[in-house]
Amino acid sequence: MNYFPDEVLEHIFDFVTSQRDRNSVSQVCKPWYKIESSSRQKVFVGNCYAISPERVIERFPGLKSITLKGKPHFADFNLVPPDWGGFVYPWIEAFARNNMGLEELKLKRMIISDECLELISRSFANFKSLVLVSCEGFSTDGLAAIASNCSFLRELDLQENDVEDHRGHWLSCFPDTCTSLVSLNFACLKGDVNLAALERLVARSPNLRSLRLNHAVPLDILQKILMRAPHLVDLGVGSYVHDPDSETYNKLVTALQKCKSVRSLSGFLEAAPQCLSAFHLICPNLTSLNLSYAPGIHGTELRKLIRHCRKLQRLWILDCIGDEGLEVVASTCKDLQEIRVFPSDPFVGNAAVTEVGLVALSSGCPKLHSILYFCQQMTNAALITVAKNRPNFTRFRLCILDPTKPDAVTNQPLDEGFGAIVHSCKGLRRLSMSGRLTDQVFLYIGMYAEQLEMISIAFAGDTDKGMQYLLNGCKKLRKLEIRDCPFGNAALLMDVGKYETMRSLWMSSCNVTLGGCKSLAKKMPMLNVEIINETDQMDISADDRQKAEKMFLYRTLAGRRKDTPEFVWTL
Amino acid sequence: MMEGCLGLLGGGGSSGASTNKSTLSKVEVVETEASSYPVEAELELGLGLSLGGGGCGGGGGGKGKANAWGECGRILTAKDFPSVVSQPHRPNNNNSMPSTCAVGAVSGTKRAADSVSHDQGGSPTAGSQVVGWPPIRAYRMNSLVNQAKAARAEEDKGNGEKDRSNENLKKKICNGNKTNATGNEKGHLGFVKVNMDGAPIGRKVDLNAHACYETLAQALEEMFLRSATRPTTITSIGGEKQQVSKPSKLLDGSSEFELTYEDKEGDWMLVGDVPWGMFLTSVKRLRIMRTSEANGLAPRLHDRNEKQRSKACLAAAASSF
Numbered sequence: 100m101n102y103f104p105d106e107v108l109e110h111i112f113d114f115v116t117s118q119r120d121r122n123s124v125s126q127v128c129k130p131w132y133k134i135e136s137s138s139r140q141k142v143f144v145g146n147c148y149a150i151s152p153e154r155v156i157e158r159f160p161g162l163k164s165i166t167l168k169g170k171p172h173f174a175d176f177n178l179v180p181p182d183w184g185g186f187v188y189p190w191i192e193a194f195a196r197n198n199m200g201l202e203e204l205k206l207k208r209m210i211i212s213d214e215c216l217e218l219i220s221r222s223f224a225n226f227k228s229l230v231l232v233s234c235e236g237f238s239t240d241g242l243a244a245i246a247s248n249c250s251f252l253r254e255l256d257l258q259e260n261d262v263e264d265h266r267g268h269w270l271s272c273f274p275d276t277c278t279s280l281v282s283l284n285f286a287c288l289k290g291d292v293n294l295a296a297l298e299r300l301v302a303r304s305p306n307l308r309s310l311r312l313n314h315a316v317p318l319d320i321l322q323k324i325l326m327r328a329p330h331l332v333d334l335g336v337g338s339y340v341h342d343p344d345s346e347t348y349n350k351l352v353t354a355l356q357k358c359k360s361v362r363s364l365s366g367f368l369e370a371a372p373q374c375l376s377a378f379h380l381i382c383p384n385l386t387s388l389n390l391s392y393a394p395g396i397h398g399t400e401l402r403k404l405i406r407h408c409r410k411l412q413r414l415w416i417l418d419c420i421g422d423e424g425l426e427v428v429a430s431t432c433k434d435l436q437e438i439r440v441f442p443s444d445p446f447v448g449n450a451a452v453t454e455v456g457l458v459a460l461s462s463g464c465p466k467l468h469s470i471l472y473f474c475q476q477m478t479n480a481a482l483i484t485v486a487k488n489r490p491n492f493t494r495f496r497l498c499i500l501d502p503t504k505p506d507a508v509t510n511q512p513l514d515e516g517f518g519a520i521v522h523s524c525k526g527l528r529r530l531s532m533s534g535r536l537t538d539q540v541f542l543y544i545g546m547y548a549e550q551l552e553m554i555s556i557a558f559a560g561d562t563d564k565g566m567q568y569l570l571n572g573c574k575k576l577r578k579l580e581i582r583d584c585p586f587g588n589a590a591l592l593m594d595v596g597k598y599e600t601m602r603s604l605w606m607s608s609c610n611v612t613l614g615g616c617k618s619l620a621k622k623m624p625m626l627n628v629e630i631i632n633e634t635d636q637m638d639i640s641a642d643d644r645q646k647a648e649k650m651f652l653y654r655t656l657a658g659r660r661k662d663t664p665e666f667v668w669t670l
Numbered sequence: 671m672m673e674g675c676l677g678l679l680g681g682g683g684s685s686g687a688s689t690n691k692s693t694l695s696k697v698e699v700v701e702t703e704a705s706s707y708p709v710e711a712e713l714e715l716g717l718g719l720s721l722g723g724g725g726c727g728g729g730g731g732g733k734g735k736a737n738a739w740g741e742c743g744r745i746l747t748a749k750d751f752p753s754v755v756s757q758p759h760r761p762n763n764n765n766s767m768p769s770t771c772a773v774g775a776v777s778g779t780k781r782a783a784d785s786v787s788h789d790q791g792g793s794p795t796a797g798s799q800v801v802g803w804p805p806i807r808a809y810r811m812n813s814l815v816n817q818a819k820a821a822r823a824e825e826d827k828g829n830g831e832k833d834r835s836n837e838n839l840k841k842k843i844c845n846g847n848k849t850n851a852t853g854n855e856k857g858h859l860g861f862v863k864v865n866m867d868g869a870p871i872g873r874k875v876d877l878n879a880h881a882c883y884e885t886l887a888q889a890l891e892e893m894f895l896r897s898a899t900r901p902t903t904i905t906s907i908g909g910e911k912q913q914v915s916k917p918s919k920l921l922d923g924s925s926e927f928e929l930t931y932e933d934k935e936g937d938w939m940l941v942g943d944v945p946w947g948m949f950l951t952s953v954k955r956l957r958i959m960r961t962s963e964a965n966g967l968a969p970r971l972h973d974r975n976e977k978q979r980s981k982a983c984l985a986a987a988a989s990s991f
Contacts, residue, residue, distance in 0.1 A: 176802035180871050181863060233807065259809040261861075263954075287809065369817065391810075394817050442804060444818065473804060500804055531805075557803065582802070633871060665870035 105130075109138045118143045137161060144168070145602050147185060147209065148627065151657040152193035163202045164228075165190075169209035171605050171651050172555070173580055175233060178607055178649070180631065182664050185209040186236075188218075189662075195222035203228040203254075210234065216241030220248035227279075228254035238263035239288070246272035253306075254282040264290030271296040275303070282309035286335050286366060291315045302327045308360075311335025314368045319347045325354035333387075334358070336366035342373045355380045365389035365415075372400035382407035386434075389415040391441045402427045412436045412466075417443040418451040418473060425456030429463025437469035442500060450474050450500050454481035454507070457497075461488040468526075469494040476507035477534055482516025486523035495520055496531035502558045505535035512536055518543035521551070531555040541565040545572020553578040566590035570597050580605040588615030595622050603653035614643025616650055620670035627659060628652040628670045808861060815878040866894045866927070866958035877950060883942050887929060894958060931956045 112135055115121050125135040141164040142155060155162065169185025187209045194201050201223040211234055219226060226249045239262065245255065246269055270293050273280075280300070285292070292315050301307060301324050308331060312321070316337040325331070342348075351374075361381045370393055385408050390396055396404070397419035405411075405424065411432040418440050420428070428435065438460060442450045452474045458481050460467060468491045477499055505512055513534040521527060521544050528550055532540070536559035544551065545568035552575050560566065566586040569579070570593060579601065587610030598604060598619075613630070620628040631649035659669040806814075861874035873893050880886040929941040933952040941949070941956070 173802065175807045176805045177808055177861075177874065178802045181874055182872055233809065259807060261809065368813075369820065392813055392817070394814070441806065441810065443814065473806075498804055502800060502803055555805075557805075 105134050108134050112138055116141075140164060141203075142166070146653050146655075147187070147190065148657060148660045149602070149653060149655045152190045154656065156193060156197050156199060160199075162194075163200055164205075165201070165203070166205040166207075167209060168207045171580070171603065172208075172578070173582065173605055173607070174208055178582065180633065180664075180666060183631065183667060184660065184662055184664070186662060187211045188215045191215050191218050191222070199223070200225060202226055203230075205230040205232075206234050207232040208234065210236035211241070212236050213238055213241035213244070217244040217248075220244045223249075225251060227251055228256075230254065230256040230258070231260050232258045233260065235261040239265045239269045239290070243269035243272040246270070246277075247274065250274075250277065251279050252277065253279050255280075256282055256284040256309075257287050258284065260287050262288055264288055266290040268293045268296065270300060273300050278303050279306065280304040281306045282333075283307065284309065284311035284335065286311040286313050286337075286368075288313045288315075294320050298323055298327070304328075307331065309333035309363075311365060312337040314338040318351060318374065322347065322351040322354040325351075325358055329354075329357040330360050331358055332360050333363040334361050334365070336364070336370075336378075338367075338369040339371050339374045342371050348374070348377065351377045352380065359384070361385070363387035363389075365392075367393035367396060369393075370395045372396060375400055375404055379404065379407050383409060386410055387413040389413075391415040391417055391439065393417070394419060394443050397421075397424075406431055408432060410434055413438075415439040415441070417441050419443045420456075421451050422453055422456040422459070425452060426459045426463075429459040432464060434466060435460075435464040436466050437494075438464075438467065439471040440473055441471075442473040454478050457481060458484050458488075461485040464489075466491075468492055471496040471498075471531075473498045473500065475500060476504060477513060477516065478506045478508050479511060479513055479516035479519075480506075480508070482513065483519040486516075486519035490523045491526065492520065492524040493526050494529040495524065495527060496529065496555075497533060498531065499533045502533050503535050504533075512539070514540040514543065518547075521548040526550055529553045532559060533557060537561050538565040538568070541568040545569055548573055550575055552576060554580075556581045556584055558583045560584045560586060563587055563590035563593075567593050570594050576600075577602045579603075581607070581609060583608040585610055587611055588618075591615050592619060592622075595619055598623060598626055598652060599654050601654065603651065605649075605651050606647075607649040609646075611647050611650060612643060613641060613645050613647050616647050616652075617643065617670050619652070625654055625656075626652050627655050629663070630668045630670060632666050632668060812861070812876070812878060815876075819878070862953060862955050864890060864893070864956040864958065867960045867963070869894060869958075875956065877953070882946050883949075886941075890929065890956070890958065926961050927958050928961050929956065930959045 108131070112121070112124060115124055118141070121135055121139060125132045136158050138161060139159045140161055142159055142162055143166045144150060144155065145168050147167045147169050155165075167187060167190060169187070170179055170183060173179060174183065174185075185208060187206055188211075191204075195218055201219075202225050204219065204226075205228075211231065216237055219229070221244075229245060229252075237260075242255070242257075242262075245252065252273075273296075277300075281304075283300075292313065294316065297312075297316065298320065301310070307328050310324070310328065310331055310333070312324075312335055314337050316324075318339045321336060325334075355377055358381060362385060364378065364381065364385055364387070367375075367390060372395065375396065382404060388408060388411055390401070394417055397417070401420055402424055405420075405427050408414075409431055411428075412434050414428065414432065414435060414437070416424075416428075416439070420440070425440070428438070440452055440456070450473055452472070454474065454477045457470075457472055457474065457477075460470070461484065467489055470492065471494075474497070477497065506516070513532075514537055517530075517532050517536070517540050521530070525547075527548055530544070530548065530551060531554070536556075538561045541560060541564070544554070548554075551573045554569070554573070554576070556579075563586055565584065566581070567590050569576070570590070576597075582605075584606075586606070591606070591611045592615060616628050616630060620626065629651045630647050631651065633648060663669060861876050863872050864875050865872045875886070875889060875893070877886070880889065930938050931941050931949070931953045932938050932955050934954060938957070938959075944952075
């Protein structure tokens, strides 16, 4: 291979697209490292604080696309105070300063300001794609900047962000010359949009394939849009509270008849069930259906809809579908690969599905490998059955609404059930557990879950042994997040080198002490050990025996971060 | 509060099945007690509305605080906030407690746990009492709450789950005022930031979890001003004693802090001047400001005498309950 000119190697490497594979390529030898680095266009940074933007730029000068993740996962559930961090500005500023030809930016759990959005829009002439997931810090003004200045924008995809809505006319800011849009998702915006501008935008975007509307787009506008965009592949519908008059309804039916390409459907933020029958037309071709924001759709209407969806591969649904509805899914959707069942009323603490629905799915859907399931109760017997039926799970996340509930029939901990899952599902990469769990389940996980990369634990375990089994056993562990478990310093400090092989560790409301964390930080300079201090009683010189309420540690090449707020200490 | 709740859940390490059984029975007990609220709440609502303070069906002080029901209708003034003694800030366990406070699902769930006894837990919604549980993204939570409110405001669902009727009623009580007052946008609210002068940590509070100023004020008091007790973990249940020895200071005394908010126009206003629903549509964020600084909010400074009179009026009426 040493006799090949660089261009040939580069060409060959072009066929290697996954980041992991490219990382492997770059480690073969120095020449390969150089060539791979200079030719890599797509970079994934799982923790924005693990490396500095300057270093990324230096290594990958040809970078065109970057994915950055910021806050720890548990920030989704309000366990991390706002302003903890995850600011993307330094990255964008560095890219702009170094004249990087950035084209695609994907952010998850980060803070991005309007100023930053404007900087993006002005600094990168070929900017094509902006995907923001669970981000915050910006408003529709920032979106207006993107719309106005990014002449070649193909994708603007906003997923579940907290956007300050100024109800500006950001949609009108797309110039008439902008005809390049392929994907537009503004479902998470709370305010009104300029409907006329939306219609015009759709009309001049022949390449538009994905469109997800927010609640402010009514039915009659939807049907007009559909008439203009019959080639849509992915459609997110807004809100329709009232039954449409027959004329609008008929127009909708006509429009949907023309949409032969729709494979993915979502939205229905408020939906009069009577509208649904129009959508039966496109159900037979659907591979992805997300009704998890549609509490208005349940019962017979929902089951009717599902019965038309024989090709479904991905289903996100609320638990008002019930066990009965899940049985319909199991008998209809034989291609189902991923399902997520969310609670429709988390406050009440009553979920409408139980272990029955889970077993039905495992039995009826042979390709099912990824599940997120919020339920009322679970039993070991059910989990053992599921494990037997479905050894192909790669992602298994079970959330019982009462987090320490034991087996609903035997009152035993659910150790055996989850043990069966990890034993049987040899390809399991991600696991979340709940219910009454002792150290035993961790013994099983350590023994059997060889491919496990990410695990989330809450209210589980009895002693340090639990965490020790995990750390000892799971060789491929990358992310570990623990809350409210009786794990302390002995577990934390058992194998400090392990944390350099992982992306991060989160522990909150456990038994680790300030002293334990300090000790860890001292031994492992390549880790940032951060304590989130939410009581004013604790200061850095406080008694080391005090418990560290929230600790987040991660490996990093960038040293301590410079943007920690007052309440975060890097030890 | 946390102690009570986790006690309810039976703890992680020590107890087994038996605790959970007793958990169940506690839950039942609380449910029956909670069901006695609606009648009172309706009556209170009549008094409250005239002052624009909003009904407190969903919030209130819980069982141990009969007064709170009567006080609910009063518009909050700076005097309602407890004085902060030596330390300027008490940020403590986390910022999401109000968010997990059931939206009228069971009235005063949090408060009941606080005020009565912390081993009661205070709610059938055991899951929702725990911070950050169930693990659902804040965005989705907000969305569900908003949708639930909208749906219930329009019609009674009557899903037939066992305690639905109570919640529906309470939610209606909470929502009734909101939809009356605003009628326009469905309140796509959720968490707003709260900062307190002198506190290093900003928080977020879920406005959806509150139906009146009273509960909001109490929640903020919990967040920022109550004595810093470590949030309980499974292992420390036995050891923690109940915090907040005093009942809510909202009802007495003056304070060196005022609760203010920034509205959509960017102006800072005193919280409590407008009807709850109107407040919800215009609030952008909150700030617990030192009274000395709040003097600048001149156009909106209320007539304290007037409020005192109304307070007395309500207190008199409330005492008859």
